[in-house]
Every structure is written in structure tokens, then in C-alpha cells.
Amino acid sequence: MKRFLLLIATIALPVALMAQKAARIAQGPYVQACSETEFTVVWLTDVDAISWVEVAPDDGTHFYNVERPKYYQTIFGRRPIGRLHSVRVTGLEPGTKYRYRIFQKAVLLNEGRVRVLFSDPYGSDILSHKPFCVKTLDAGKSTTRFAVGNDFHEHGDVLRKLFDRETVNADNYDFVLFNGDMVTSIDSEDYLMEHVITPSVEAFAPDMPLFVARGNHENRGQWGTHYMEYFPSSTGTPYYTFRSGPAFCIVLDGGEDKPDSDIRNLELMVHDPYREQVAEWLKEVVASEEFRSAPVKIVFLHMPPSPKGWHGGAEIDRLYTPILNEAGIDVMFSAHIHRYKLWKAGDKATGCNFPILCNPNQTRMDVDVDTKTITCNIYDKEGKLVHTDKFPVH
Ligand SMILES: [Fe+2]
Structure with missing residues (x-):
């Protein structure tokens, strides 16, 4: 009987976790701290999540053309879990347009140092919304x-x-x-x-x-x-x-x-x-x-x-x-x-x-x-x- 209950619990936990919805964008994104070489993307999710931003140049290629670089929010090397996401995108060129998408994975189970389980990823969908686009500042312009x-x-x-x-x-x-x-x-x-x-x-x-x-x-x-x-x-x-x-x-x-x-x-x-x-x-x-x-x-x-x-x-x-x-x-x-x-x-x-x-x-x-x-x-x-x-x- 004990074995049977253990088996049920083992099956039921992942099923219950999978039934939980993915983290959705509650608000944002918006662009902060822009300079010639970087900007920060901020957004809010409806539940605790980890997140990242993918960035592509505005060069006429489809966003799905190649795998795009990922930028993570980190606090001294550690990815924070939360609802407010703030991701720095660095290493950019001045006066240049960049497309970006935001992604998050909901935290389904957080047992501290033992294990953390995440949902499937969810983010800004380029099938229903074209990627966001931001232009870096340019000190070389005369105006x-x-x-x-x-x-x-x-x-x-x-x-x-x-x-x-x-x-x-x-x-x-x-x-x-x-x-x-x-x-x-x-x-x-x-x-x-x-x-x-x-x-x-x-x-x-x-x-x-x-x-x-x-x-x-x-x-x-x-x-x-x-x-x-x-x-x-x-x-x-x-x-x-x-x-x-x-x-x-x-x-x-x-x-x-x-x-x-x-x-x-x-x-x-x-x-x-x-x-x-x-x-x-x-x-x-x-x-x-x-x-x-x-x-x-x-x-x-x-x-x-x-x-x-x-x-x-x-x-x-x-x-x-x-x-x-x-x-x-x-x-x-x-x-x-x-x-x-x-x-x-x-x-x-x-x-x-x-x-x-x-x-x-x-x-x-x-x-x-x-x-x-x-x-x-x-x-x-x-x-x-x-x-x-x-x-x-x-
Ligand atoms: Fe005032």
C-alpha cells in the first residue's frame, strides 16, 4: 500500500506542476538606461520566474534566422527569481536599431538548494507581435x-x-x-x-x-x-x-x-x-x-x-x-x-x-x-x- 501511495505521489506531483500555467507578461517591456552601447529591458510577470532577452540586429533577417544571443538578469553571477525582470543588454553599436524578445519560465517548485523546477518558456510571441525594436543613442550625431x-x-x-x-x-x-x-x-x-x-x-x-x-x-x-x-x-x-x-x-x-x-x-x-x-x-x-x-x-x-x-x-x-x-x-x-x-x-x-x-x-x-x-x-x-x-x- 505504501509503495502504491508513493507511486501515486511521484506521478501526481509532476502532473500537478505541469497543470500550472506558464509565466505571462503582466506588464512591459520598457527600455531603461539606454546608452550608445547598451540598454536595459524591464518587465513584470504574473508569477515568479527566471527570464532572459534575445537580441537581433535590424538587418532584414527573420528573427528565427539564427539562434540569437541571450542576455540574463544576474546578481553577481546568480540569476534571481521574481516577478520584476531587469535585463541589461550590452556590447551594442551606437545609433543602431536592435530587435528584441523577452522570455520567462515560471517557477513551479522551489525547494531551495535541493531543486527548482521551471515551466516551459513563454514570452513575446513574434507570430502575433513583431519583435520590439530600440535604437541606441549616438554621440556622433550633430542633432x-x-x-x-x-x-x-x-x-x-x-x-x-x-x-x-x-x-x-x-x-x-x-x-x-x-x-x-x-x-x-x-x-x-x-x-x-x-x-x-x-x-x-x-x-x-x-x-x-x-x-x-x-x-x-x-x-x-x-x-x-x-x-x-x-x-x-x-x-x-x-x-x-x-x-x-x-x-x-x-x-x-x-x-x-x-x-x-x-x-x-x-x-x-x-x-x-x-x-x-x-x-x-x-x-x-x-x-x-x-x-x-x-x-x-x-x-x-x-x-x-x-x-x-x-x-x-x-x-x-x-x-x-x-x-x-x-x-x-x-x-x-x-x-x-x-x-x-x-x-x-x-x-x-x-x-x-x-x-x-x-x-x-x-x-x-x-x-x-x-x-x-x-x-x-x-x-x-x-x-x-x-x-x-x-x-x-x-
Ligand atoms: Fe513636484
């Missing part, structure tokens, strides 16, 4: 074009419309940058998906490099400390740089707007020392040859410097502005105030020797950069052109 959005505060419907792939695609833009406060707080993964990731993926994000600058609101909420898991960067921090065409872009983080001790900060924010840390990093960036030799120098910072304003803006003035004023910045793109505002270079309200353009909330700003001029066109939520500004390159 670059990108789209900026900020302060959408849960209005994913507007985001979806303004950044729709009919307009925002690789033929017209090199990248998209969200300049903060895309949500009011990051309360959960579902919340971030619903209001930022899902609209972005539906609009443009599988096929277009997306960069993000953290807004003060993205510090808030129970899931706020997981921010970098969804938005990996070249530095592993919310402040980083990248180069597109002639433009060297510095993405800064200004932390929270109120003093750390304010009751609204719930004893959770320690941004005074954090901004000191960002300022030390910024000093190294502006001293670098990559920065100094770039024809155009652009800064993205959600909260504009404000010497007499709220604490966050005042600290940005104290810590970041002196460094930036010595660095030959051509323009800073800011957000936060939910309205259009242009401070010209030398304006006493900012103390900056470069212009600061605040893009209004729920708009799309298209920026065209060449080695002489930076041209900005701002479109309101209906897609109507409402502002045009031009800044000379120094």
Missing part, C-alpha cells in the same frame, strides 16, 4: 530630438494620448524623459503600473529609451523605496548622465520640497545629507572630459532652484547652483510648479547664469537640439502647440 513630460500626477490617460507611438517613435525622437511627479506617491507596485508604466508601455515604451528624473512626490508612499527597481540607471542612483547627439544630459535629484523635520515628511526623509551627496557627484561630472568636451550641456531637475522659496529649492540653490554656474550649462529643464515659466539667464529669482524652463503639468515638450540652438515646443493635453522657446548654445 538630437526628445520629448519631455512631467507632473502627470496619475493622469495616465493624458500621458497615453500625448506620447502615443504614432507621434513618439524612433523615426521622430531619440528618447523620452519624465521629469518627475508622474504620480503623487508610490503607494504600491500596482499603483505605479496603473498610472505610469502601463500608459507608457501602451504608448511608446517598449520601443523607445525612457529616462526618468525623480520628483519630490516619488519619494512618498509605502512603495517609494523600490523606485530604482523599476527605473534602473547607469549609476544605480536617481542621478546620472547620458549623451545623445551633441547633448550631454545631467539628470539631478532634488529630494523633497519641505525641511526633513516637517511633520508631513513623517520622520522618513533625510534629504539634506542626500543633496550634499548629489552635489559631490555633480562636481565630478562637470570636471569630466566627457562633459567638458560636449557641445551642448543640458540639466534635468524636477524642482527648480529657488533661493528664497521652499527648503528643497533653497538647498538646490545652495548646493547645486554654484557648481552649475561654473559649468557652462545651456539650459535647465524643470517642472514642479505645474505652469509654464521661463527664467532667463541671470534672473535673480533663480541665481543661475543659464535659463530655466519649467514645463507645465500634463504636457509634452518636444526639444530639438543642434550645436547652435535648443528649440522647445510645448503641447497641451489636447495636443495644441502653446509655447515655443529657443535657447542659444554657448
Whole structure:
């Protein structure tokens, strides 16, 4: 009888495991941390899984023409198991289009060091959907074009419309940058998906490099400390740089707007020392040859410097502005105030020797950069052109 029960259990376990469904794509993919030679693909599966990305050049061959190289997510050589997948694709050529597919295998049984059983693989199917396609950045180009959005505060419907792939695609833009406060707080993964990731993926994000600058609101909420898991960067921090065409872009983080001790900060924010840390990093960036030799120098910072304003803006003035004023910045793109505002270079309200353009909330700003001029066109939520500004390159 014992043998019989053992036999039944031996047969029943694999059958029960096989009956479980494969891991499906719950959201994504979207492209992060793109440079001239690499990009990172991020997506979410509905159950725990291991994953990989296969990449092919955009050379006219069928994706099934040959076996494509596989890229795995690894943590110091170990493949992690989870629902959120973040795979770095490296060794690429500048300004080159690459096709990619994502794959995952669900974890059916995890007995730690004893054994782990996986489902059959499942992924983006090229029979029902053509492979995703992304173009790496190119410092050798004499121009670059990108789209900026900020302060959408849960209005994913507007985001979806303004950044729709009919307009925002690789033929017209090199990248998209969200300049903060895309949500009011990051309360959960579902919340971030619903209001930022899902609209972005539906609009443009599988096929277009997306960069993000953290807004003060993205510090808030129970899931706020997981921010970098969804938005990996070249530095592993919310402040980083990248180069597109002639433009060297510095993405800064200004932390929270109120003093750390304010009751609204719930004893959770320690941004005074954090901004000191960002300022030390910024000093190294502006001293670098990559920065100094770039024809155009652009800064993205959600909260504009404000010497007499709220604490966050005042600290940005104290810590970041002196460094930036010595660095030959051509323009800073800011957000936060939910309205259009242009401070010209030398304006006493900012103390900056470069212009600061605040893009209004729920708009799309298209920026065209060449080695002489930076041209900005701002479109309101209906897609109507409402502002045009031009800044000379120094
Ligand atoms: Fe803000």
C-alpha cells in the first residue's frame, strides 16, 4: 500500500506542476538606461520566474534566422527569481536599431538548494507581435530630438494620448524623459503600473529609451523605496548622465520640497545629507572630459532652484547652483510648479547664469537640439502647440 501511495505521489506531483500555467507578461517591456552601447529591458510577470532577452540586429533577417544571443538578469553571477525582470543588454553599436524578445519560465517548485523546477518558456510571441525594436543613442550625431513630460500626477490617460507611438517613435525622437511627479506617491507596485508604466508601455515604451528624473512626490508612499527597481540607471542612483547627439544630459535629484523635520515628511526623509551627496557627484561630472568636451550641456531637475522659496529649492540653490554656474550649462529643464515659466539667464529669482524652463503639468515638450540652438515646443493635453522657446548654445 505504501509503495502504491508513493507511486501515486511521484506521478501526481509532476502532473500537478505541469497543470500550472506558464509565466505571462503582466506588464512591459520598457527600455531603461539606454546608452550608445547598451540598454536595459524591464518587465513584470504574473508569477515568479527566471527570464532572459534575445537580441537581433535590424538587418532584414527573420528573427528565427539564427539562434540569437541571450542576455540574463544576474546578481553577481546568480540569476534571481521574481516577478520584476531587469535585463541589461550590452556590447551594442551606437545609433543602431536592435530587435528584441523577452522570455520567462515560471517557477513551479522551489525547494531551495535541493531543486527548482521551471515551466516551459513563454514570452513575446513574434507570430502575433513583431519583435520590439530600440535604437541606441549616438554621440556622433550633430542633432538630437526628445520629448519631455512631467507632473502627470496619475493622469495616465493624458500621458497615453500625448506620447502615443504614432507621434513618439524612433523615426521622430531619440528618447523620452519624465521629469518627475508622474504620480503623487508610490503607494504600491500596482499603483505605479496603473498610472505610469502601463500608459507608457501602451504608448511608446517598449520601443523607445525612457529616462526618468525623480520628483519630490516619488519619494512618498509605502512603495517609494523600490523606485530604482523599476527605473534602473547607469549609476544605480536617481542621478546620472547620458549623451545623445551633441547633448550631454545631467539628470539631478532634488529630494523633497519641505525641511526633513516637517511633520508631513513623517520622520522618513533625510534629504539634506542626500543633496550634499548629489552635489559631490555633480562636481565630478562637470570636471569630466566627457562633459567638458560636449557641445551642448543640458540639466534635468524636477524642482527648480529657488533661493528664497521652499527648503528643497533653497538647498538646490545652495548646493547645486554654484557648481552649475561654473559649468557652462545651456539650459535647465524643470517642472514642479505645474505652469509654464521661463527664467532667463541671470534672473535673480533663480541665481543661475543659464535659463530655466519649467514645463507645465500634463504636457509634452518636444526639444530639438543642434550645436547652435535648443528649440522647445510645448503641447497641451489636447495636443495644441502653446509655447515655443529657443535657447542659444554657448
Ligand atoms: Fe513636484
